Amino acid sequence: MKNNIFRNIIGLICFTLIFSIVSPSFAFASESQDADLISPVNPETGSVYEIENDTEFENLEIVQDETTQIDDISPPSIDNEIEAQPYALPVVPLLAGIVIKKGVEYVVKTSAGRIVKISAHAADQAVDRKITGKMIDEALTKGSKYVDGWSGERIGWLEGAPLNQRTAVLLNKNTDVIDTVYDQKEKKLKWLKSNWQYKGDIK
16 A cells, blocks of 8 residues: 555656656747747748838839839920910012112012012113112102003103103003013103002012
């Protein structure tokens, strides 16, 4: 009987010693497993947070690249736009101020605001006969109006001009083109008094 009690005591002591040695190992192993589940660190692949941060950084770089490409193809700002400039019409010179040259046609404006064309033939006559643009202008704006009874041409002639400046200016009957200019001291019989009008076809 005593032997059985003694054996039981010895067995209990041994069990207690074994349990005291093994129990901390189990506790440490359990804590290690819990730590592995909680910790964001993976010993093989590195930190979970680092992976997530790297992914976010890559996504940010992609967004920035797309934004840069959109900016590159965006239209220029309003400040760089070229303002539309109004189209300037050619200036028609005044008939009284031009210097007539041979073989040159001129589109000119009289002092009354009428636009006429001096033909190359009339320009040749003006140079040969020393007729100036001012003399032609005065014949058309201040002179009397006639129509040639034979050709139908419209005539401007200033009777009150000095004798050496009395000029007959003949315009085509169908267009405001000066066909002929010449010195004319007196009114011709074939000239018929008229109130002819400009055609307005020369621009």
